Amino acid sequence: MLARLGAARSGGLLALALAVALLPLALGNQYLYDVAILVGLNAIVCVGLNLLIGYAGQISLGHAGFFALGGYGSAILAVRYGWPPLATLPVSVGSVTLLAFLIGRPILRLKGHYLAMATLGLGVIITVVLATADRFTGGPDGMSVPPLALFGRALAGERAWYWLVGALLLACVWLALNLVESPRGRALRALHGSEVAAEMIGIDSARHKLAVFVLSAGLAAAAGGLTAHYSGFITPSQGSFLRSIELVTMVVFGGMASTFGAVVGAAVLTTLPQLLTPLKDYEMVVFGAVMMFTMIFMPRGIVPTLAALFKPRTRG
Amino acid sequence: MNLRSGIAVLGRLVAIGALAFAANAQAQKEPIKIGAFVSATGPAAFLGDPEQKTLALYVEKINAGGGVLGRRLKLISYDSAGDAEKARTFVKRLIEEDKVDAIVGGSTTGETMAVIPLVEQAQIPFISLAGAVVVVEPVKKWVFKTPATDRMACEKIFQDMNARKISKIGLITGSGAFDKSMRAQCMAVAPKYGIDIVGDETYGAQDTDMTAQLTKLRQNAQVRAVLNCGFGAGPAIVTKNFRQIGMTVPLYQSHGVASKEFIKLAGDAANGVRLPAAALLVADTLPFNDPQKHVVLDYQHAYEARYHQDVSTFGGHAYDGLMLIVQAMKNAGTTDDAKVRDALEHIHGFIGIDGEFNFSPTDHMGLSLAAFRMLEIQNGNWTLVK
Amino acid sequence: MSAQLLQVLFAGLTAGAIYALVALGFSIIYNSSQVINFAQGEFVMIGGMATVSFLHLGLPLPLAALAAVAATTLVALALDKLAVERARNASVVTLIIITIGASILLRGLASLVWDKNIHALPAFSGDKPISVGGATLLPQSLWVLGVSLAVLAALWWFFNRTLYGKAMLATSHNRLAAQLAGISVRRVLLVSFGLSGALGALAGILVAPITFTAWDVGVMLGLKGFAAAILGGLGSGPGAVLGGLLLGLAEALAAGYVSSAYKDVIAFVIILAVLVLMPGGLLGRRAAERV
Numbered sequence: 007m008l009a010r011l012g013a014a015r016s017g018g019l020l021a022l023a024l025a026v027a028l029l030p031l032a033l034g035n036q037y038l039y040d041v042a043i044l045v046g047l048n049a050i051v052c053v054g055l056n057l058l059i060g061y062a063g064q065i066s067l068g069h070a071g072f073f074a075l076g077g078y079g080s081a082i083l084a085v086r087y088g089w090p091p092l093a094t095l096p097v098s099v100g101s102v103t104l105l106a107f108l109i110g111r112p113i114l115r116l117k118g119h120y121l122a123m124a125t126l127g128l129g130v131i132i133t134v135v136l137a138t139a140d141r142f143t144g145g146p147d148g149m150s151v152p153p154l155a156l157f158g159r160a161l162a163g164e165r166a167w168y169w170l171v172g173a174l175l176l177a178c179v180w181l182a183l184n185l186v187e188s189p190r191g192r193a194l195r196a197l198h199g200s201e202v203a204a205e206m207i208g209i210d211s212a213r214h215k216l217a218v219f220v221l222s223a224g225l226a227a228a229a230g231g232l233t234a235h236y237s238g239f240i241t242p243s244q245g246s247f248l249r250s251i252e253l254v255t256m257v258v259f260g261g262m263a264s265t266f267g268a269v270v271g272a273a274v275l276t277t278l279p280q281l282l283t284p285l286k287d288y289e290m291v292v293f294g295a296v297m298m299f300t301m302i303f304m305p306r307g308i309v310p311t312l313a314a315l316f317k318p319r320t321r322g
Numbered sequence: 323m324n325l326r327s328g329i330a331v332l333g334r335l336v337a338i339g340a341l342a343f344a345a346n347a348q349a350q351k352e353p354i355k356i357g358a359f360v361s362a363t364g365p366a367a368f369l370g371d372p373e374q375k376t377l378a379l380y381v382e383k384i385n386a387g388g389g390v391l392g393r394r395l396k397l398i399s400y401d402s403a404g405d406a407e408k409a410r411t412f413v414k415r416l417i418e419e420d421k422v423d424a425i426v427g428g429s430t431t432g433e434t435m436a437v438i439p440l441v442e443q444a445q446i447p448f449i450s451l452a453g454a455v456v457v458v459e460p461v462k463k464w465v466f467k468t469p470a471t472d473r474m475a476c477e478k479i480f481q482d483m484n485a486r487k488i489s490k491i492g493l494i495t496g497s498g499a500f501d502k503s504m505r506a507q508c509m510a511v512a513p514k515y516g517i518d519i520v521g522d523e524t525y526g527a528q529d530t531d532m533t534a535q536l537t538k539l540r541q542n543a544q545v546r547a548v549l550n551c552g553f554g555a556g557p558a559i560v561t562k563n564f565r566q567i568g569m570t571v572p573l574y575q576s577h578g579v580a581s582k583e584f585i586k587l588a589g590d591a592a593n594g595v596r597l598p599a600a601a602l603l604v605a606d607t608l609p610f611n612d613p614q615k616h617v618v619l620d621y622q623h624a625y626e627a628r629y630h631q632d633v634s635t636f637g638g639h640a641y642d643g644l645m646l647i648v649q650a651m652k653n654a655g656t657t658d659d660a661k662v663r664d665a666l667e668h669i670h671g672f673i674g675i676d677g678e679f680n681f682s683p684t685d686h687m688g689l690s691l692a693a694f695r696m697l698e699i700q701n702g703n704w705t706l707v708k
Numbered sequence: 709m710s711a712q713l714l715q716v717l718f719a720g721l722t723a724g725a726i727y728a729l730v731a732l733g734f735s736i737i738y739n740s741s742q743v744i745n746f747a748q749g750e751f752v753m754i755g756g757m758a759t760v761s762f763l764h765l766g767l768p769l770p771l772a773a774l775a776a777v778a779a780t781t782l783v784a785l786a787l788d789k790l791a792v793e794r795a796r797n798a799s800v801v802t803l804i805i806i807t808i809g810a811s812i813l814l815r816g817l818a819s820l821v822w823d824k825n826i827h828a829l830p831a832f833s834g835d836k837p838i839s840v841g842g843a844t845l846l847p848q849s850l851w852v853l854g855v856s857l858a859v860l861a862a863l864w865w866f867f868n869r870t871l872y873g874k875a876m877l878a879t880s881h882n883r884l885a886a887q888l889a890g891i892s893v894r895r896v897l898l899v900s901f902g903l904s905g906a907l908g909a910l911a912g913i914l915v916a917p918i919t920f921t922a923w924d925v926g927v928m929l930g931l932k933g934f935a936a937a938i939l940g941g942l943g944s945g946p947g948a949v950l951g952g953l954l955l956g957l958a959e960a961l962a963a964g965y966v967s968s969a970y971k972d973v974i975a976f977v978i979i980l981a982v983l984v985l986m987p988g989g990l991l992g993r994r995a996a997e998r999v
Contacts, residue, residue, distance in 0.1 A: 035418040035419055036414060036417075036418045037411075037414045037415040037417070037418035037419045038418075038419070040411055040414045040415075041411065044411065059801065065801065112984045113980070113983070113984065115984070115987055116983055116984075116987050117987070118800070119738075119744055119938060119942055120938060120942070120983055120987060120988070120989065122744075123934065123935060123938040123979070123983065124979075124980055124983050124984075126931070126934075126935075127935065127976035127977075127979050127980050128976075128980070130931075130972060130973075130976050131972075131973050131976050131977065131980075134970065134972050134973045135970075135973060137497065138497065138969045138970060140502065145499065145502050146432070146497070146498055146499035146502060147431050147432045147435065147454070147499040147502075147503065148406060148432050148435070148436070150435070233407075237406075237407060237410055237436065238436075238439050239406055239407075239410065239435065239436040241405075241406045241407075241432050241436075243404075243405055243406070244407065247927075247931060248927070251808055254801075254804075254805070255805055255808065255809075258801055258802060258805045259805070262799075262801065279408075280411075280415075283400055283401075286362075286401070287362075287819070287820055288816070288820070289363075289401070289816070290363060290812055290813070290815060290816025290819065291813055291816035291817055291820065292816075293812060293816070294809045294810065294811070294812030294813025294814070294815075294816055295809070295813055296809075297805065297806075297808070297809030297812065297813075298791055298806050298809035298810055298813065301795065301798070301802050301805050301806045301809065302791060302794050302795045302798075302806060305795055305797070305798035305799070305802045306798075306799075306802075362824075363819060363824070364924075365924070367819075367824035367923075367924070368824055368825055368826070371823070371824045371825075497969055523968070524968050524969050525963070525968050526963070526968055526969065526971050526972060528928045529963070529968070529971075530723060530915075530918060530919035531719035531722070531723065531918075531960070533715050533718075533719060533843075533844065534712065534715055534716050534719060534960070534963055534964035534968075535963075535964075535968060537711070537712055537715055538712075554826070555826050555919070555920050555922070558826075558828075558920065559918075559919070559920075562835075566835075566837045566844050566846065567715075567837070567844050568837075568844070583825055583826060586827075586828060587826060587827075587828045587920055589828070589835070590835070631823070631825075
């Protein structure tokens with residue numbers, strides 16, 4: 007069984023790599039590259055968030071806050087203190103990870119909707135602070151962000167960014183897949199099943215939950231930092247409650263407890279608004295309807311539902 | 323060469339000529355694409371909604387009148403919902419995929435600032451509908467804007483305060499981008515007009531009760547007038563609270579509430595409030611020799627007839643943006659980006675809804691203080707302050 | 709007591725009463741289904757906006773309000789029947805996403821049916837402020853507080869003194885046992901939604917004369933209502949009320965005495981602190997966890 011799982015894992019990763027490599031054939035202009043890059047960046051956040059929601063069974067309604075902090079951290083260090091971008095990104099991501107560690111310890115003791123509220127509150131606090139501390143952050147209008155520079159040359163142009171984000175996404179997916187199959191990953195899934203039972207067999211649930219929370223926060227911050235340098239601009243609304251909901255929706259939509267599901271969810275929900283633009287005033291209505299429809303008829307999300315259709319029948 | 327082959331050659335020449343003529347005619351019939359992105363939904367929807375409607379209405383009217391340079395206009399517009407990130411993606415789409423000839427849009431300053439690098443790089447003329455002065459200061463080659471700046475609003479208000487011999491005032495500001503930007507501008511230009519800001523309160527975006535902050539201003543005996551830098555529902559609540567706690571000093575609002583909606587929301591409390599606004603709001607009562615009378619009255623009738631809603635000055639920004647691009651194209655005789663941009667920069671004496679535009683290489687906003695009229699609300703209606 | 713403190717307290721209690729009504733809506737649905745209905749804020753919005761429409765059609769205010777409450781209740785019932793009931797076997801997170809989708813759908817519909825402008829409702833008994841101890845109170849605030857109290861009393865009577873109400877409470881304690889006792893859980897869920905819809909609409913109508921209403925007021929109110937419900941302890945009616953009042957007061961006090969810019973931050977920090985110290989909320993049930 008493990009071998010089959012292994013095959014599925016590497017098969018899926020290979021398929022994703024192929025998709026990343028071949029997609030440019032369909033991307034005819036910079037705008038399409040732009041959408042692909044945004045999909046990739048969202049997917050990175052979702053892969054991490056999926057580990058938290060799908061595998062560890064926790065919830066976060068404030069993850070966009072980490073995303074925004076990652077972006078602002080890098081932007082502020084670069085603009086207000088003149089640090090080089092290669093330094094600002096790691097420092098920013100590191101700081102957000104530390105923050106997640108410090109905050110995670112007390113709030114991960116909460117369960118279910120209480121945890122949801124705590125993370126939601128965290129997200130709101132972050133967004134309000136970002137919008138109000140205008141001397142550092144430029145206030146509600148946001149601030150410009152210089153481009154990422156590698157060895158003196160600015161990383162500009164959609165093509166270069168596409169390959170960077172594609173590579174990073176593959177790395178994250180590989181990391182997530184390995185984590186899930188590792189002993190730590192199995193411990194996580196045991197946690198999801200029942201925390202009490204898991205503790206009885208010696209799994210330190212608090213430590214594991216915290217580890218996943220911190221990891222997913224770090225991934226979100228990294229994606230946020232990259233997005234800030236890519237767009238050249240960042241505003242506090244990147245950390246808003248609505249944005250956090252969007253991220254959770256991508257994860258659930260694509261399929262919880264499925265890393266590829268997270269990628270698919272990010273892809274669908276990032277491109278859908280672009281496809282719905284001809285609907286103009288009706289866009290919100292259709293978007294909401296699509297969300298509801300899909301979750302009612304595919305409650306486990308797209309990828310697990312489709313996978314179940316193709317699963318070979320078990321014997322006996 | 324004998325006659326037969328001569329005729330054959332002539333025939334081919336005619337055929338080629340006809341094809342070329344047809345191809346040229348085909349190219350001529352290709353529409354001029356105007357790209358737009360406004361916040362039709364989201365927190366800035368009551369900016370973007372009238373903007374969207376105005377653009378749609380006037381593209382239609384222009385086409386009905388024969389188009390521009392013999393070509394139809396085609397409006398391609400997207401809803402950026404007040405989000406700078408969405409704005410950026412949509413502008414990229416307008417430039418790369420839709421290949422528009424010019425862009426009008428950016429209801430909020432954040433959205434505008436986010437797309438400026440894109441239009442500068444793509445070298446395509448862009449007229450912004452955002453209010454903050456940073457859009458055109460410093461001047462960017464391809465970026466213009468139509469609304470009068472927040473700094474000008476402050477100056478107009480301070481001028482009026484000087485006329486009423488008021489020199490010490492209290493500020494009350496919301497926490498939105500517009501609010502904060504205007505407050506910063508007011509604080510910067512206050513010394514120039516001898517205005518001393520002795521009170522400075524703030525309220526949150528979704529706050530529903532400002533009595534606490536206003537009470538602090540009332541208790542400050544030095545405050546001789548209150549200026550509310552705000553936008554949206556907040557100023558209406560501030561105005562109601564103002565009367566509720568019995569404050570009697572003059573209350574000034576910003577141009578952000580220049581719409582009938584404000585009067586409807588604030589009710590009787592709005593009487594006596596003064597604010598700077600475009601002439602559009604008093605179109606009916608403007609004197610006949612006012613240069614803007616014709617333009618604003620036409621716009622008001624056309625908009626209200628089509629949409630059965632009151633006009634707002636925000637829609638007027640979009641009108642000006644579209645008409646300026648059209649004028650520039652006509653002046654340049656082409657839709658070539660660089661030539662249209664140059665033509666824009668040389669527009670003088672263009673009477674729009676926002677005022678009279680006089681662009682120059684150092685002024686991409688084009689309006690003077692005269693574009694703002696000082697209005698006072700009396701009996702639930704706008705009146706011009708002489 | 710200083711006039712300023714009184715003013716702040718009035719503001720806080722008024723806002724708190726609204727949060728309490730919205731929080732009750734969350735609690736009632738949660739109790740019968742473990743679902744958090746993120747479209748609750750939209751019920752508040754529909755209540756206010758529908759009243760505006762009915763007023764325009766010429767109905768007098770009381771009738772317009774009644775019609776609006778009825779309309780919202782219908783919307784809530786539809787949401788349950790068409791969406792939540794069909795997905796009743798899905799995981800909690802999936803149900804949350806469904807209600808979020810519903811809130812987006814309802815907001816989109818609102819912007820089409822109505823418009824994107826801000827609307828006011830006339831105050832029930834006029835605008836003349838009442839002076840109390842140096843502070844001023846709007847008559848509408850008294851309506852908000854008074855009607856909320858009346859509604860609370862009615863709900864208490866319903867849940868504790870009527871058979872149906874007790875059946876609903878029973879379902880929230882133990883669904884299986886309630887089913888075994890012959891209570892139709894589906895019917896209970898339907899009634900919960902209807903009740904929450906009505907409560908939300910009422911809150912929207914009460915507060916619109918003070919805070920105005922628009923197609924998107926539901927987002928913030930829903931968020932605050934949810935926060936209040938959690939603060940007080942999810943599933944507890946008195947908890948929802950307590951949470952709502954405390955949240956309203958905390959916000960007003962922070963705005964009046966500390967910093968109005970950071971008011972939301974202070975309120976949420978307080979909520980986080982309470983949750984960390986009391987993980988089930990102030991009056992929350994300590995649910996036994998199944999292994």
